[in-house]
Amino acid sequence: MAALVAFVTAPGGRAALVGDAPDARPEGGALGTSGPEAVGPVAELARRAAELEAAGDVRWVWWSAGADAAALAGAAVPVARCWDVAEAHRLLAGGWEATPQVAWATARGLDRAGLPEATRGDLFDFDAAAPMPELSDVGLGRVVRPDGYLDPDAGTDGWHPDDDTLLAWARTALECARAQQSALAEVGPRAVAAARSESAAAFLCLELARDGLPVDRATAEQMIAEAAGARPTDEAHARRIRAERDTTVLRHTPGRETTDLRNPVQVKELLASVGVVVPNTRKWVLEPFRDTHPVVDALLEWRKAERIATTYGYPWLDAHVGPDDRLRGGWTACDGAAGRMTAQNGLHNLPTALRPAVAAHPGHLFVRADLGQIEPRVLAAVSGDEAFAAATRADDLYAPVAAALGVDRPVAKIAVLAAMYGQRSGAAGEALKDLERTYPVAMGYLDAAYAAGLRREPLRTFGGRLIRLDAVLADVPAESAAAYDAARGRFARNAVIQGSAAELFKAWAATVRATTRDLGAQIVLCLHDELLVHVPAQHAEEARARLEQALTDSARRWTGSSRVRFVADASIIHRWSEAKD
DNA sequence: GATTTCACGTA
DNA sequence: CGTACGTGAAATCC
Numbered sequence: 001m002a003a004l005v006a007f008v009t010a011p012g013g014r015a016a017l018v019g020d021a022p023d024a025r026p027e028g029g030a031l032g033t034s035g036p037e038a039v040g041p042v043a044e045l046a047r048r049a050a051e052l053e054a055a056g057d058v059r060w061v062w063w064s065a066g067a068d069a070a071a072l073a074g075a076a077v078p079v080a081r082c083w084d085v086a087e088a089h090r091l092l093a094g095g096w097e098a099t100p101q102v103a104w105a106t107a108r109g110l111d112r113a114g115l116p117e118a119t120r121g122d123l124f125d126f127d128a129a130a131p132m133p134e135l136s137d138v139g140l141g142r143v144v145r146p147d148g149y150l151d152p153d154a155g156t157d158g159w160h161p162d163d164d165t166l167l168a169w170a171r172t173a174l175e176c177a178r179a180q181q182s183a184l185a186e187v188g189p190r191a192v193a194a195a196r197s198e199s200a201a202a203f204l205c206l207e208l209a210r211d212g213l214p215v216d217r218a219t220a221e222q223m224i225a226e227a228a229g230a231r232p233t234d235e236a237h238a239r240r241i242r243a244e245r246d247t248t249v250l251r252h253t254p255g256r257e258t259t260d261l262r263n264p265v266q267v268k269e270l271l272a273s274v275g276v277v278v279p280n281t282r283k284w285v286l287e288p289f290r291d292t293h294p295v296v297d298a299l300l301e302w303r304k305a306e307r308i309a310t311t312y313g314y315p316w317l318d319a320h321v322g323p324d325d326r327l328r329g330g331w332t333a334c335d336g337a338a339g340r341m342t343a344q345n346g347l348h349n350l351p352t353a354l355r356p357a358v359a360a361h362p363g364h365l366f367v368r369a370d371l372g373q374i375e376p377r378v379l380a381a382v383s384g385d386e387a388f389a390a391a392t393r394a395d396d397l398y399a400p401v402a403a404a405l406g407v408d409r410p411v412a413k414i415a416v417l418a419a420m421y422g423q424r425s426g427a428a429g430e431a432l433k434d435l436e437r438t439y440p441v442a443m444g445y446l447d448a449a450y451a452a453g454l455r456r457e458p459l460r461t462f463g464g465r466l467i468r469l470d471a472v473l474a475d476v477p478a479e480s481a482a483a484y485d486a487a488r489g490r491f492a493r494n495a496v497i498q499g500s501a502a503e504l505f506k507a508w509a510a511t512v513r514a515t516t517r518d519l520g521a522q523i524v525l526c527l528h529d530e531l532l533v534h535v536p537a538q539h540a541e542e543a544r545a546r547l548e549q550a551l552t553d554s555a556r557r558w559t560g561s562s563r564v565r566f567v568a569d570a571s572i573i574h575r576w577s578e579a580k581d
Numbered sequence: 582g583a584t585t586t587c588a589c590g591t592a
Numbered sequence: 593c594g595t596a597c598g599t600g601a602a603a604t605c606c
Contacts, residue, residue: 260602262600262601262602263601263602263603264602265602265603307599307600310599310600310601311598311599311600312599316599329598335596335597337595337596337597338595338596340596340597341597342596342597342598343597343598344598344599345598345599346598346599347598348597348598349597349598349599414593417593417594418593418594420593420594421593421594421595422593422594422595490594490595491594491595491596493594493595494594494595494596495595495596497595498595498596528596528597
C-alpha cells in the first residue's frame with residue numbers, strides 16, 4: 001500500500017512535505033515519525049517531491065490540488081496517486097463547498113454548525129488558541145483549536161504560517177485524509193476507490209489547464225471571419241461590421257430598421273409585426289416559423305453568427321489561445337450537483353462549427369474516444385439488473401431491448417431514455433409498460449431514486465457521492481409544490497445515473513492518463529463521455545489500443561465484474577471535426 | 582456595481 | 593428527452 005505523503009503550500013511561496021508510513025505506525029504511536037519531512041520554498045519542495053515520486057510508492061495528500069499541487073503540475077511531476085481532501089469531502093458530503101475547515105470538521109464528526117468564523121482584519125483579532133492537548137505532541141495544535149475545529153484562518157489567502165505551523169498544516173492534512181478514508185469505507189465498497197479516482201481527476205484538471213487544447217489558429221481565424229467578418233481594426237470598423245450583420249435581418253422588415261436585435265422584447269415586437277406571435281423568441285419556439293416569414297430564418301442565422309462573434313470571436317481567441325496555439329481554461333473535477341467535470345472559456349461548449357479549428361500540432365495526432373450509450377449501460381451496472389446487463393453485451397444495446405419488447409429499435413430507444421430522464425408520456429407509453437415488466441430491477445432503481453427525490457432524502461451514486469436535494473434545487477422557481485416535488489424527483493433520478501457515469505468516466509480518464517504517459521500522450525479535453533488525447537503520431541495506434549484497454553480495466557474495477565459491458569468508439573484523427581471511423 | 586433574465590452552446 | 597454546466601448582452605435591482 002502506498003505511503004501517504006502530504007504536500008501543502010502557503011501564501012508567500014512556502015511549502016511543506018510530511019510523510020507517514022501507515023503500517024510502521026505503532027498502536028497509539030505518534031504521527032509523522034517514520035516518513036520524510038521538509039519545509040521550504042515551494043520550488044525546492046517540488047524537486048523533493050519529484051524525487052519521492054520517482055523513488056517509490058507514494059500517495060500524495062493535499063487539501064486540494066488547486067491550492068497545493070499547482071507547483072507539482074507546473075514542474076511536470078508525474079503524480080500517479082493522490083488523495084485530494086476537498087474532492088474526498090465533496091464525495092462524502094455532497095455539494096461543492098470543501099474548505100479544509102469544512103472537510104476537517106466533517107471527517108472528525110464535528111457539528112458543521114459549530115464552525116468558527118474567520119477573523120477579519122484586526123477587529124476580531126484574538127490571541128492564538130492554546131494547543132489541543134491530545135494533538136499538541138505532534139504539533140497539530142498549531143492549526144487545530146482546543147474545541148477540535150481548524151483555525152478558520154489557516155489556508156486562507158492572508159495566512160502566513162511559520163515553518164512549524166506549515167508542517168502542522170501538512171500533518172493535519174494527512175490526519176484528515178485518514179479520517180476521510182475511514183468515513184468513506186463506511187459509505188460503501190467503492191467509495192474509497194472513487195475518492196482516489198476523483199483525486200486523480202482533480203490533478204488532471206491542473207494538467208488540462210496547464211497544457212491546453214491544441215488549436216490551428218489560422219483555421220480558427222478563418223471560421224470566425226466567416227461568421228463574424230474580418231477582424232475589426234478599430235471601434236468604428238467594429239460598429240460597421242455589426243451594423244452590416246444586423247442588416248441581413250432588418251432588410252426583411254422595412255420601417256423597423258432601428259430594432260435592437262440583441263433586445264428580446266424588441267425582437268418579439270418585430271416578429272409580431274409580421275404576424276409571428278410567440279411567447280418568447282427562443283430558437284425552438286421560432287423554428288416552426290422559419291418558412292412563415294423570411295425574417296425568422298434570417299434572425300436565426302444572425303443569432304448563430306452573433307454567438308460566434310460575441311462568445312467565440314476574436315476577443316475570445318486573443319484572451320484564451322496562447323502564443324503556443326493552445327486554448328486554455330480552468331477545470332474542475334466535479335460540479336456541485338451530480339459530479340461531472342466542468343470547464344471554462346468555452347472548452348465544454350465550443351460550437352461544433354468551430355471544431356475544425358481544434359487540430360493536432362505538427363508531428364502529433366488526436367486519439368478521440370467516447371463511451372457509447374454510457375447512461376443505459378451505467379443503469380444496468382448500478383441497478384444490478386441481470387436482464388438489462390445482458391443487453392449491454394451487444395454493441396448496440398437498443399437492439400436486444402427492442403427484441404425483448406417486440407418493438408422497433410427507435411421505440412425501444414425512446415422508451416429507455418424516457419425512463420431514465422423522466423418523461424413518462426407520449427409515444428413511448430406502451431413500450432414503457434413493457435420495459436417495466438422486462439427490466440423490473442433497473443426500472444425499480446429509477447423509481448426509487450425518483451421517490452427519494454420527492455421525499456427530499458439524499459441519495460448516493462454508485463461510487464458513493466452524496467446527492468443532496470436541499471441546496472441544489474433551492475432556487476428553482478416552481479408554480480406549485482407538486483411541480484417542485486416533480487422537479488426534485490427528476491433531478492434525483494437523473495443524478496444517480498449522470499453522477500455514476502461521471503465516476504466511471506473519471507476512472508477511465510485517470511487510467512488513460514497513467515497508461516499512456518510513456519507514449520508522450522496528453523489528455524487535452526474531457527467532455528463528459530468523450531476524451532481527446534494528443535499523442536506523437538508514431539504512437540497514435542498504440543495509444544488508441546490502450547484507451548480501449550483502459551476502459552475494460554476501469555469498468556471492471558468500478559463495477560467489480562464484467563457482467564456489464566462498456567464500449568468506446570475510438571478513432572485517430574487530425575482534427576476534432578473528423579468523422580468517426 | 583451586482584444580480585437577474587434571456588438566449589444558446591455542449592454532454 | 594430530461595438534467596447539468598459556462599458565457600454574453602441587456603434589463604433590473606440596490
